[in-house]
Amino acid sequence: MKDLKAIFCLILFLIPVFYLYPAIANENSPKNGYELLSHANLAYKKGDFKSAKQYYEKLIQSVQTGGDVFYNLGNCYVRLNSPGKAILNYERAKRIMRRNADLEFNLQYVRDKIQAGKDINPRVFFFQWLRNFTRAEIIWSFMIINLLFWAVLILRLWIRVEWSFYLLLSLCFLWLISGTCVLSDWYWMSHDKRAVVINSEILVYAGPSENDTTLFSLAEGTMVKYERKEGDWLLIRMNEEKRGWARTKDVESIVLPENNSVDKNGV
Amino acid sequence: MVALRNYIYCDLCRQKYFLMVKGMMVIIIFFLLISITPALAEISVSLETDRTDATLSDTVTLVVRVQGKKGKPPFIMGLDHFQVSNGGSSSRFEMVNGRISSEKKYIFYITPRKKGIFIIGPAEVSHNNKIYKSNTIELKVDDTSPLESPDRNNPLFVTAECSKSHGYVGQIFLYTLKFYRLKSVSNVSVDVPEIDGLSFKKLGDHKEYISTIKEGDYSVIELRYALVADKPGVYKITQAFFKMNVLEKQSRSNRGSFFDDSFFNITRTRPLSIYSNEVDLIVKSLPKEGRTQDFSGLVGRFSIKASLVPEEIKLGESATLTTIISGDGNVRLIPDLKLQELKDIKAYADQPFIDIQRTFNGVSGKKIMKWAIVPQKEGVYTIPAMSITYFNPETGHYVQEKTSPLMLDVMHGNINGIDNGSGQKIAISTYIRPESKVYGEDIFSIHDGYDVLRPDNIDKMGTITLYIIFLFPAFIFFVILGIRYIYGKNIEIETLTAKKTMSVFLKNIKSLKDNAQTDDILKFINIYFSERFNLKGGSLTVSEIYNRLLQQGILQETAQDILDIMTELETMVYTGESTEVNLSFKENLITIIKKIDRKLK
Numbered sequence: 001m002k003d004l005k006a007i008f009c010l011i012l013f014l015i016p017v018f019y020l021y022p023a024i025a026n027e028n029s030p031k032n033g034y035e036l037l038s039h040a041n042l043a044y045k046k047g048d049f050k051s052a053k054q055y056y057e058k059l060i061q062s063v064q065t066g067g068d069v070f071y072n073l074g075n076c077y078v079r080l081n082s083p084g085k086a087i088l089n090y091e092r093a094k095r096i097m098r099r100n101a102d103l104e105f106n107l108q109y110v111r112d113k114i115q116a117g118k119d120i121n122p123r124v125f126f127f128q129w130l131r132n133f134t135r136a137e138i139i140w141s142f143m144i145i146n147l148l149f150w151a152v153l154i155l156r157l158w159i160r161v162e163w164s165f166y167l168l169l170s171l172c173f174l175w176l177i178s179g180t181c182v183l184s185d186w187y188w189m190s191h192d193k194r195a196v197v198i199n200s201e202i203l204v205y206a207g208p209s210e211n212d213t214t215l216f217s218l219a220e221g222t223m224v225k226y227e228r229k230e231g232d233w234l235l236i237r238m239n240e241e242k243r244g245w246a247r248t249k250d251v252e253s254i255v256l257p258e259n260n261s262v263d264k265n266g267v
Numbered sequence: 268m269v270a271l272r273n274y275i276y277c278d279l280c281r282q283k284y285f286l287m288v289k290g291m292m293v294i295i296i297f298f299l300l301i302s303i304t305p306a307l308a309e310i311s312v313s314l315e316t317d318r319t320d321a322t323l324s325d326t327v328t329l330v331v332r333v334q335g336k337k338g339k340p341p342f343i344m345g346l347d348h349f350q351v352s353n354g355g356s357s358s359r360f361e362m363v364n365g366r367i368s369s370e371k372k373y374i375f376y377i378t379p380r381k382k383g384i385f386i387i388g389p390a391e392v393s394h395n396n397k398i399y400k401s402n403t404i405e406l407k408v409d410d411t412s413p414l415e416s417p418d419r420n421n422p423l424f425v426t427a428e429c430s431k432s433h434g435y436v437g438q439i440f441l442y443t444l445k446f447y448r449l450k451s452v453s454n455v456s457v458d459v460p461e462i463d464g465l466s467f468k469k470l471g472d473h474k475e476y477i478s479t480i481k482e483g484d485y486s487v488i489e490l491r492y493a494l495v496a497d498k499p500g501v502y503k504i505t506q507a508f509f510k511m512n513v514l515e516k517q518s519r520s521n522r523g524s525f526f527d528d529s530f531f532n533i534t535r536t537r538p539l540s541i542y543s544n545e546v547d548l549i550v551k552s553l554p555k556e557g558r559t560q561d562f563s564g565l566v567g568r569f570s571i572k573a574s575l576v577p578e579e580i581k582l583g584e585s586a587t588l589t590t591i592i593s594g595d596g597n598v599r600l601i602p603d604l605k606l607q608e609l610k611d612i613k614a615y616a617d618q619p620f621i622d623i624q625r626t627f628n629g630v631s632g633k634k635i636m637k638w639a640i641v642p643q644k645e646g647v648y649t650i651p652a653m654s655i656t657y658f659n660p661e662t663g664h665y666v667q668e669k670t671s672p673l674m675l676d677v678m679h680g681n682i683n684g685i686d687n688g689s690g691q692k693i694a695i696s697t698y699i700r701p702e703s704k705v706y707g708e709d710i711f712s713i714h715d716g717y718d719v720l721r722p723d724n725i726d727k728m729g730t731i732t733l734y735i736i737f738l739f740p741a742f743i744f745f746v747i748l749g750i751r752y753i754y755g756k757n758i759e760i761e762t763l764t765a766k767k768t769m770s771v772f773l774k775n776i777k778s779l780k781d782n783a784q785t786d787d788i789l790k791f792i793n794i795y796f797s798e799r800f801n802l803k804g805g806s807l808t809v810s811e812i813y814n815r816l817l818q819q820g821i822l823q824e825t826a827q828d829i830l831d832i833m834t835e836l837e838t839m840v841y842t843g844e845s846t847e848v849n850l851s852f853k854e855n856l857i858t859i860i861k862k863i864d865r866k867l868k
Contacts, residue, residue: 033720041715059720066721068714075713102711109710136725143736150740154747 567596
C-alpha cells in the first residue's frame, strides 16, 4: 500500500516534467539560426543594410526569436530610410522587450524625425502600467505566487495556525492581482489591433473602394487601429474622428501574421 | 472645606466640577481678550460715500468706520452745504486667528443744498485727548435735474447720460443709466444699445440710493458703463431699455369689510419696458501733431516709474529692474517696453504682468515689467531712462513720461581659490559649464550578443506547459484533499469508536461501588476489548487478548499485567474465592487499561 502511494505521488510530480521536456529540448536553437544572425550582423556592420534586412527577416521566419532581432531589423529600416517599417519593427520588439533603453531611444528618434504621433496607449491606467513589465515577468510572478498560494493552502490542511491564515489571505490577494495581470497581458498580446502606416502619404477612403470619397491622408509611421478587413481593404481608426478604409498594402499590423511572415504586407 | 473636598472626591461630581471650572476659565479668558486686546489696538477712522457725484435731488450715504478703541461719535468736517440726517450706528466684533478686532459704523444721509465740488471730511474721533482723523472724499454735486424729461412725472423712468459730450478715439467715457422708481418691481434687466464703433463694458456693481424729486422719494438704481469709440464720428447712442415686472396691489371692492385690510390685498405683476433718453457723442480722431513714434494708442492719464534692486551687486550676481506704468484710461494698450542693449550687460525679460481695475469711477490699472540684469564685468553701469507717450484728452495734447536713469554698481566677483603648495592661492573664477554639447545624432546600434536568438523562456515553454504549471499546484491540493476525505473518514470513525469505548469502560467502572463485584469488572473488561478489537457480538479468551495486545505493539509487561488481572478475576469468579475487590484493585486496573488504550492504534 505504501509503495502504491509513493508511485502515485511520483507520477503526479513527473507529469509537468514530461510537458516541460519539449521546452527544455527547444533550448537548442537551429544551427542555421546563429549562422543567419552572424551573416545579418556582419552585413549590417559592413553597411549592407539591404542584405542585413533580408537575413533578419529570414531569421524571424525560420526561428522563434526574442525582441532583439526585431530591434535589429528596425535599425536596418532606419538605415534604409523606411521609417514606417522601422517603427513597425520597433513596436514588435517592444511587445517583447518592454523596458529596453536602446529600443525606446531609437523608436523616439524615428518618431521625432518624421514627426509621427505617439503610440496608441490604453486609456485605463492599470493597462498602461502593466505594459512596463515583460510577459515573462508577469507570468513568472504569477507562477511563484500561484505555487505559494496552493502550498499554503495545502499546509493549512494540517497546520491551522493564525499566521497561516493571514499569509493565505495576503497570497490570495496577490494571486488575484497577478492572475488579472496575466489575463490582461494575454488579452492585449492576442488582441493587439495596432498597425502602422508603412508607405508614405496614404489615402483613406469612406468605403473599401477608390471610387469612394477620400476622407484624409495619413503619413508614414502613423499608428492606427484596425477594425476589420474586407478583401484588400482595412477599416482603420486613428482617433474618434478619423476613421476610414485603407489598402492592406499600406498598413501593417504589429502582431505578426500566423505564418510569421514579415515580407508579406498587410494584416 | 471638608465638605468641598468630599464633593470633589465624589466620582460622579468630580467630572461636573472640572467641567464647571473649565467653562469658567474659558469665559474669563474670553472676557479678558475682549477687554484687553481692543484696548491695545490703535484707533483708525475711515470715511466713505456710496458715490462721488450726485445731483441736488440725490441723497448720498456717508459711512464713518471707527476701528479699535471705543471713542466718542465722530465729528465730520465739510458738511456745511449738506442737509444731514442720522442713519444710526452698528458695532462689529470679530476674532480671526486669535486676533480680535472691533468696529463701529456710523451711517449718515446727506443731501446737497447747492451745486459744486465739495470735500467731505475728515471725520474726527477723540479719545484720551487725542484726535484721530479719517480720509477725505471729493463729492461733485451737479444741478442737472431729471425733472426736465417728459417722463419724469411717472412713477418709473430711466435716464441715460454720458460723462462727456465730445472726446477722442480711445478715450473712456462713462455712460450712466439711472432707473428711478416709486413702485415695487422685480426681475429687472437692462438692454444696452449696440452701436457700430462703440463698445460698452460694465463698471463695478450697480448702486442703489434714494433721490427726492417733486417731493417724491424715488429709489434709484444706477448702472455705469465704460464707453470707448474705435473710430471718429458723431454717434447717437440710442435708447437703453429696462425690462421688469411691476408689482401692483389690487384692493378688494367691498369697502369696510374685514378683508379690506392691506394684509389681504392681492399683488399682481405686470411686465413693463421703459426706455431711456438718447445721448449724442462726438468723437474726434487723435491729433497728428505732437505724436511720437513710441505712441501705442494710450489715452488717459498715465505715469511711469522704475526701480533697480539691489543697486550694488557682486560680479556673477543679478539685479532686478522693475518698471511700472499705471494710470486711468485704456490700460490694455500700455506697451511692452524694450530695454536698450547695454555693453557688458545681459538682460533677461520676465513675462509682463497687467492688472486692470474696472470700478464705478472708471478704468484704471498698471503694467509691471521686470528684467534680470546680469553684468559681465565689474564697474558702474547706467541703466538708461525709459519712457511712454500717452494722449491726455483733458488737455488735448500728447504727454511723454520718463523714468530717471538708474545706476548699478558691480563689485569684485566671488572668487574661489586653491593652494598651489607654496602657501599662495591661485584664483579660479567660477563659470557655468554647459551640461552637454551635441555633436551629432544617431540611433543605437544593433544587438549582436549570443542571447539575441534566445527566445523568451515563457515562449519556449509553450501554452500547454504553462497551463500545466499553473494548474499543477491546484491539482496537488485537490488530490490531497480527496485522499484526506476518503481515508480521513475511516480514521475518524475508528478514533471516535476508540474514544467512546474507553469512556464507556471508565463510566462503568466508576459506577461500581467501592467493593465492586468481580463478575461485573470482568464483564466490563471483556466488553472493552471486544469493542476495541471490533468484535461485534464475540468475545476473546484471556490468552487471545494477551496475544492480540502483543500483535498491536503493546509492551509485554503491560500485556502481562492485564493477563494477570483477568486470570485473577476469572479465578475469583469461577472458584467462588471472593466476590468483591477493593478500591486499589480498581485504580490499578484503570491505569493499565488507559496505558493499553493509548498504545492501541
